[in-house]
Amino acid sequence: MFTQMNSRIQLAADSYDRYRKIMDTKFDRVFGNPPWGGVLKGPLAPVYDTAKKEHFARMFRSAARGKYDVYGLFVERSLQLLKTGGHFALLTQDTYLDKEWARGLRNLLASKARLDFIVDLNPFGQLFFHAMNAPCATAAAYTADESATDTECLCVTSHAAKGAFQELNTQQRREKVVETVRDVLGKLADRKKKAQVLFASGARIAQQKLRDTANDRWDLSGGPTKGDFPEGWFTAAELLEMRQGVTPGGCLDVFLMDKNRAKLLNLEDDLVHDAIKSKQLECWRVQWKNKTLFYPYHVKGKKSEPAFTIQWDEVKDERLKSRLVQISLDDALDFDKQIDSRELEIIRKTGINNEAVSKLLKHRIALGLVNYPAAAKYLVENYERLQSRVFKKKNIRDFNRRWYEYLWPRDATIMLAKQRILSPTLIRQVRFVLDTKGYLSDHACLMIQPTEKTKRAWEKFVEEMQVVVGEQLSKKELLQYCLAFLNSRYAQERLVTGHRPTPKGFYTITEAYLKEIPIPKPSDRRTAKQIIRVVDELERREFDLTEKREVEALEDKLEAAMADALNAVSAHYEKAARAD
Numbered sequence: 001m002f003t004q005m006n007s008r009i010q011l012a013a014d015s016y017d018r019y020r021k022i023m024d025t026k027f028d029r030v031f032g033n034p035p036w037g038g039v040l041k042g043p044l045a046p047v048y049d050t051a052k053k054e055h056f057a058r059m060f061r062s063a064a065r066g067k068y069d070v071y072g073l074f075v076e077r078s079l080q081l082l083k084t085g086g087h088f089a090l091l092t093q094d095t096y097l098d099k100e101w102a103r104g105l106r107n108l109l110a111s112k113a114r115l116d117f118i119v120d121l122n123p124f125g126q127l128f129f130h131a132m133n134a135p136c137a138t139a140a141a142y143t144a145d146e147s148a149t150d151t152e153c154l155c156v157t158s159h160a161a162k163g164a165f166q167e168l169n170t171q172q173r174r175e176k177v178v179e180t181v182r183d184v185l186g187k188l189a190d191r192k193k194k195a196q197v198l199f200a201s202g203a204r205i206a207q208q209k210l211r212d213t214a215n216d217r218w219d220l221s222g223g224p225t226k227g228d229f230p231e232g233w234f235t236a237a238e239l240l241e242m243r244q245g246v247t248p249g250g251c252l253d254v255f256l257m258d259k260n261r262a263k264l265l266n267l268e269d270d271l272v273h274d275a276i277k278s279k280q281l282e283c284w285r286v287q288w289k290n291k292t293l294f295y296p297y298h299v300k301g302k303k304s305e306p307a308f309t310i311q312w313d314e315v316k317d318e319r320l321k322s323r324l325v326q327i328s329l330d331d332a333l334d335f336d337k338q339i340d341s342r343e344l345e346i347i348r349k350t351g352i353n354n355e356a357v358s359k360l361l362k363h364r365i366a367l368g369l370v371n372y373p374a375a376a377k378y379l380v381e382n383y384e385r386l387q388s389r390v391f392k393k394k395n396i397r398d399f400n401r402r403w404y405e406y407l408w409p410r411d412a413t414i415m416l417a418k419q420r421i422l423s424p425t426l427i428r429q430v431r432f433v434l435d436t437k438g439y440l441s442d443h444a445c446l447m448i449q450p451t452e453k454t455k456r457a458w459e460k461f462v463e464e465m466q467v468v469v470g471e472q473l474s475k476k477e478l479l480q481y482c483l484a485f486l487n488s489r490y491a492q493e494r495l496v497t498g499h500r501p502t503p504k505g506f507y508t509i510t511e512a513y514l515k516e517i518p519i520p521k522p523s524d525r526r527t528a529k530q531i532i533r534v535v536d537e538l539e540r541r542e543f544d545l546t547e548k549r550e551v552e553a554l555e556d557k558l559e560a561a562m563a564d565a566l567n568a569v570s571a572h573y574e575k576a577a578r579a580d
Helices: 007-024 050-059 071-081 100-112 122-129 170-189 207-212 259-264 318-326 341-350 354-366 373-381 383-387 455-469 475-486 489-496 525-540 545-579
Strands: 027-032 082-093 113-120 135-142 152-158 194-197 200-206 241-244 256-258 272-275 291-294 297-300 303-306 420-424 433-435 445-449
Touching: 027 071, 071 082, 071 100, 100 113, 100 135, 100 207, 113 170, 113 207, 122 135, 122 152, 122 170, 152 170, 152 207, 170 194, 170 200, 200 207, 256 259, 259 272, 259 291, 341 354, 354 373, 354 383, 373 383, 420 475, 433 475, 455 475, 455 525, 475 489, 475 525, 475 545, 525 545
Parallel strands: 027 082, 113 152
Antiparallel strands: 082 135, 113 135, 152 200, 194 200, 241 445, 256 291, 272 291, 297 303, 420 433, 420 445
């Protein structure tokens, strides 16, 4: 009776009933091109309301993680809408393949679906959509469990199509891309393990491999791994660990300076290091521009720590030591805690400001607590700027850092190593460099070197090289040998084949990529010595136009020395292709 009296209520009830039935319906097919955009804090973001974020986190437990992209929610929702055995095909960005936020989404797809196709059209966002995005088409079937074990996903990746589009208009270019992708998929459908047509690379990737690598990233290249190389060979990832450079986190002018300025400030040499940017790394050598980084960290007893950490064995006054323990003061530049009445009086008069901390520093230098007085004085002169740094609405101290520290200082035992290999994080051409001076750089550079993580493999490599060469090689010589293979034409081919470039055409150096680069044992002493000798000569060359031909000749000589080893990889793949 009531509903007949109010038609609007009746309409609302009917609409709700239809909506409930639709929400409970399972479908055979789901397809579309969902919106994309990072979940940020401003109103321009697709999702910024706190209540809605909390709701999505409950509804989409796999995709709504961290700084997720909103298209990830649509992918998870697609699986929720499908019947068991139903299919979805979505056009999204390709960032879900390797971003940290998409770890849960990759796990969901690998365990609850059978992935049939992933076609990454990374360079063609502008061509198809007039936008600088990175489109990717994904097709899968919902399995509801891990029943897809022995299946394979047909994966296609694209790189910049130089020379493939000459004299073609926009529509013809689009048709060329579609035709090329279709040709690659056709070759893969004929049971070929890998395929290459113009700018598109294809590979059959086992569902189990996608499941095993979901927590890291999905490598669609089908590139070689340890099991694909001859027995006894190492990979670059086994021998060398990769770490990003440092991040000061604001006030860069305080830390980055010309070398002459560092000398004028009398900063202690232990805390000042030659600094480089990624663009100064050229193949084989570093172009240093007379810049230095003031890095307030040192290594004590093989332990990385801030440079002003109090060294208890150097504090001879037992009463002073007892007082420091009592107030839990373990850093000489921690001015939030006062040691004695003198310091209490200084703070009582003016509070903690530049003038007060300058007086406190003089007092602590007199007490013998400050190991690097010139560096400490320089930091204190910039106290108010440094201690007020804010990141993500949090003060520098909220990141468990002291007021003068870097936001991301990394491990000083690795950052200050003198012998290692450097590389830009993003490259178009491989350009690894041997560093024997201990350059410091920001996160755009990678420090690649033997560490505790790779110790066992490195020691075995050292022993096997000694057996072949007949003598103990230095660490520098061993790194030069590795460098030859990292800068090889084979390494360049692996970089651009099947990997996902950025929209601007750069490729990321990752641990997964280093796993594809073999470091084989040399066939004999002469070959090993020749490789090391040529690399050493390349490092000494000036890379100007007048010597370009000489450098190319040396690189050809190096490639010839490595040919036997790298040909073994090619032979392996040719044999595998014939078997397919």
